[in-house]
Amino acid sequence: MIDEDDLQAFREGIARVLEGAADRTQLHAHLDGELALDRTLWEQAAELGWLAIGLPEEAGGLGFGAQGLDILHRELGRCAAPGPFIASLAAAQVLAETADSDVKDSWLPRLASGEAKLAVAARIADGPAGKDSWLLGDANSDAALIPLATGDWGLVGLEGGQPVELWDRTRSVLTADIDSVAPLAVLDGEATSRALTRHLCLAIASDSIGAARAITEITVAYMKEREQFGKPIASFQALKHRVADMMTMIVAGEELVSLAVQSADAADPDADIWSSLAKVRASDIFVHVSNEALQMHGGVGFTWEFDVHAFLMRSRLNELLVAHNHELRDRAADGFAQALEEGRQVLELAL
Amino acid sequence: MTEAIDTRILDCRDDHEAFRKAVQTWLAEVVPPDTMQRMIDADEDEGVTIQRDWMAQRGRVGLGTPHWPAEYGGADLSLMCQVILAEELARYEAPVVPAFMISHNHLPGTLLSWGTDEQKRRYLPGIPRGDIWCQGFSEPGAGSDLASLRTRADRKGDRYIVNGQKIWSSMAAFADHCILLARTDFDAPKHAGISFFLLDMKTPGVEVRPIRQINGRREFSEIFLTDVEIPAENLVGPENGGWKVAQSTLASERGVIAFEYIERARYVVERFYAEALKNDATWLRDDQLRREFIDQIVELQANRLMLRRLLSESGYDHKANDMLPSYIKLQGATFRQRFSSLLTRLAGLEGQRFAMGYEGVYYPAMFTFVTSFSWTIAGGSSEIMRNIIAERGLGMPRA
Ligand SMILES: Cc1cc2nc3c(=O)[nH]c(=O)nc-3n(C[C@H](O)[C@H](O)[C@H](O)COP(=O)(O)OP(=O)(O)OC[C@H]3O[C@@H](n4cnc5c(N)ncnc54)[C@H](O)[C@@H]3O)c2cc1C
Numbered sequence: 001m002i003d004e005d006d007l008q009a010f011r012e013g014i015a016r017v018l019e020g021a022a023d024r025t026q027l028h029a030h031l032d033g034e035l036a037l038d039r040t041l042w043e044q045a046a047e048l049g050w051l052a053i054g055l056p057e058e059a060g061g062l063g064f065g066a067q068g069l070d071i072l073h074r075e076l077g078r079c080a081a082p083g084p085f086i087a088s089l090a091a092a093q094v095l096a097e098t099a100d101s102d103v104k105d106s107w108l109p110r111l112a113s114g115e116a117k118l119a120v121a122a123r124i125a126d127g128p129a130g131k132d133s134w135l136l137g138d139a140n141s142d143a144a145l146i147p148l149a150t151g152d153w154g155l156v157g158l159e160g161g162q163p164v165e166l167w168d169r170t171r172s173v174l175t176a177d178i179d180s181v182a183p184l185a186v187l188d189g190e191a192t193s194r195a196l197t198r199h200l201c202l203a204i205a206s207d208s209i210g211a212a213r214a215i216t217e218i219t220v221a222y223m224k225e226r227e228q229f230g231k232p233i234a235s236f237q238a239l240k241h242r243v244a245d246m247m248t249m250i251v252a253g254e255e256l257v258s259l260a261v262q263s264a265d266a267a268d269p270d271a272d273i274w275s276s277l278a279k280v281r282a283s284d285i286f287v288h289v290s291n292e293a294l295q296m297h298g299g300v301g302f303t304w305e306f307d308v309h310a311f312l313m314r315s316r317l318n319e320l321l322v323a324h325n326h327e328l329r330d331r332a333a334d335g336f337a338q339a340l341e342e343g344r345q346v347l348e349l350a351l
Numbered sequence: 352m353t354e355a356i357d358t359r360i361l362d363c364r365d366d367h368e369a370f371r372k373a374v375q376t377w378l379a380e381v382v383p384p385d386t387m388q389r390m391i392d393a394d395e396d397e398g399v400t401i402q403r404d405w406m407a408q409r410g411r412v413g414l415g416t417p418h419w420p421a422e423y424g425g426a427d428l429s430l431m432c433q434v435i436l437a438e439e440l441a442r443y444e445a446p447v448v449p450a451f452m453i454s455h456n457h458l459p460g461t462l463l464s465w466g467t468d469e470q471k472r473r474y475l476p477g478i479p480r481g482d483i484w485c486q487g488f489s490e491p492g493a494g495s496d497l498a499s500l501r502t503r504a505d506r507k508g509d510r511y512i513v514n515g516q517k518i519w520s521s522m523a524a525f526a527d528h529c530i531l532l533a534r535t536d537f538d539a540p541k542h543a544g545i546s547f548f549l550l551d552m553k554t555p556g557v558e559v560r561p562i563r564q565i566n567g568r569r570e571f572s573e574i575f576l577t578d579v580e581i582p583a584e585n586l587v588g589p590e591n592g593g594w595k596v597a598q599s600t601l602a603s604e605r606g607v608i609a610f611e612y613i614e615r616a617r618y619v620v621e622r623f624y625a626e627a628l629k630n631d632a633t634w635l636r637d638d639q640l641r642r643e644f645i646d647q648i649v650e651l652q653a654n655r656l657m658l659r660r661l662l663s664e665s666g667y668d669h670k671a672n673d674m675l676p677s678y679i680k681l682q683g684a685t686f687r688q689r690f691s692s693l694l695t696r697l698a699g700l701e702g703q704r705f706a707m708g709y710e711g712v713y714y715p716a717m718f719t720f721v722t723s724f725s726w727t728i729a730g731g732s733s734e735i736m737r738n739i740i741a742e743r744g745l746g747m748p749r750a
């Protein structure tokens with residue numbers, strides 16, 4: 001049982017650091033190519049132990065599991081923070097769950113300390129990685145976790161990876177000619193693919209819901225200041241109602257993300273259903289809220305100078321990572337059917 | 352006057368698991384499997400009879416008004432035990448009791464904060480015995496803008512003479528009493544001239560005319576009030592202070608009922624999907640419909656999770672979460688409407704054959720769909736919820 005106060009302290013600590021280390025000015029400097037915020041933030045995260053948060057203690061981690069990662073990703077999402085956090089932290093969790101002990105011994109301590117970084121297949125639904133398949137993660141990642149032609153998964157080296165220029169400048173994706181490379185380690189295909197899907201879905205869901213709340217707050221603050229027709233635009237009911245709907249979705253979405261996180265930590269047999277659906281709902285909300293935020297900013301929303309675009313573009317990438325949301329809905333539908341068939345009370349919730 | 356209460360369930364209240372088991376054992380004995388169908392088949396009178404009988408049944412094990420203080424015939428049951436009870440009532444498909452909505456919640460919610468000792472002693476004990484109360488707040492000219500109400504109450508010695516018209520009053524045709532708002536000062540600002548009364552529905556001059564609803568039932572009514580005399584001792588709170596009293600009335604439903612209703616929806620969803628799988632329903636092969644169904648499961652779970660947060664004794668920070676009831680109301684109403692709309696489409700043309708249902712039972716689809724509008728209109732419409740969230744929750748200025 002993780003102590004609630006520890007988690008709360010952890011959340012506050014992260015928020016405080018990010019306030020100073022990843023504020024809007026720094027974010028824009030990064031977007032303009034004047035600051036490598038992805039690198040400085042990663043280094044700071046390593047120093048502060050954030051990269052160890054989800055890993056078990058025996059692997060050099062802090063043992064906060066999915067709950068700890070949820071806190072970190074929500075806070076990173078709130079500032080649209082650049083860096084390979086989602087890919088590398090999800091891959092680390094997967095190794096801790098599914099890899100052999102020699103693979104764990106050689107990778108987990110280095111991942112926990114931030115000395116090593118991993119990239120991952122950007123889509124899991126596509127089968128074996130080939131030439132030009134997209135890898136989510138830092139261009140200098142030490143290896144990538146990908147599906148192999150054999151049906152297993154492997155950690156492969158990334159020599160010659162080519163960065164893809166993305167609309168979302170807070171993320172990095174690369175392509176590499178992988179099929180010619182011998183894997184550094186081989187992992188069980190079924191278990192790895194499931195675990196990576198789950199951890200990526202959780203990370204994207206947390207990032208999305210944190211970001212959705214932040215861009216909504218930014219938008220409401222702007223609407224209170226911006227005056228037209230002699231009054232703040234925040235007083236127009238047509239806009240108020242849209243904002244109220246955005247917040248209602250976010251409050252509901254936060255509960256779904258927490259449910260998915262808890263069922264993952266509890267190794268619930270239906271955890272994969274909830275992580276898939278948390279990613280679906282949270283990324284849908286993030287896309288919707290970012291669209292609305294842009295519209296409510298008017299002309300300044302269309303500029304590079306304002307914050308909205310960083311969130312809007314991040315939302316479009318989040319939506320498409322791991323698998324399309326319709327594919328995840330189909331997976332969940334099958335999961336429900338199977339759970340009902342096996343007589344599980346799949347909708348039961350704890351009090 | 353009353354038979355002795357069987358306390359075997361209440362005796363377990365300090366051990367939540369034992370309490371749950373005891374409730375389950377009792378429900379398995381006393382709820383026949385065809386209960387929901389009996390409610391659907393019942394006309395308005397029979398529906399009320401089923402509800403009264405069920406409340407009497409609950410009373411025999413001390414679960415009639417368990418959430419009340421012991422002093423007024425309650426059991427002082429903890430919030431956690433109330434939630435467990437609601438969860439099991441839903442699981443075992445015990446009868447729904449909408450006729451007692453005001454009696455069980457709004458009346459005690461008001462009297463316990465504002466009532467005189469005499470009022471509490473006089474009216475609260477009648478409720479476990481089955482007294483039905485209705486709420487006479489809305490008027491033809493005062494709906495969302497309730498404070499603009501114009502029914503008048505003029506003080507004459509030790510009584511008030513009331514004239515005016517109320518509308519949409521649920522269960523008024525069955526009610527013994529009414530909580531009534533009337534204007535006692537026409538010169539004051541609109542919120543400052545309203546008073547709160549307890550009205551005996553048998554008083555001369557009270558005329559109730561049921562209104563047929565969209566779903567075919569006659570559950571709400573108009574109430575015409577012509578020179579109705581209300582004794583001054585039936586004023587609740589100060590004269591012209593009724594608006595404030597009404598705020599505690601409207602805030603008195605702490606979420607346990609909304610919780611029970613949404614728990615009932617869960618079983619309908621689960622059973623509907625299981626049936627569809629068993630019968631290999633054609634819609635399962637339609638990607639779009641299946642995905643829409645999944646999205647509704649997601650919304651259902653979100654509502655249940657928000658209610659759990661609202662009701663969790665340990666985790667509920669009332670200050671931080673004071674907007675949560677508005678989010679729950681808006682999201683839950685939207686869910687009900689979209690889900691029942693989807694069920695209506697899935698039911699196909701056959702679903703358009705007229706078939707009666709019962710509030711809170713969630714089928715047949717078309718009945719549930721048209722009834723879902725009660726959630727988006729009554730008790731603060733969805734638009735009013737959006738105003739509250741934006742203005743009170745997010746500090747967006749009034750126009
Ligand atoms: C099934 C049912 C049961 C009811 N039971 C009772 C009862 O027992 N006792 C009782 O007193 N009343 C009862 N009511 C009445 C209910 O409280 C009112 O219907 C409700 O307050 C809305 O008022 P109205 O019907 O006059 O609609 P109006 O207030 O006229 O609203 C019409 C439309 O305008 C919108 N609107 C109104 N004001 C605003 C605003 N400021 N901003 C944006 N949109 C706005 C509304 O959302 C709605 O869409 C019941 C209603 C229903 C449907």
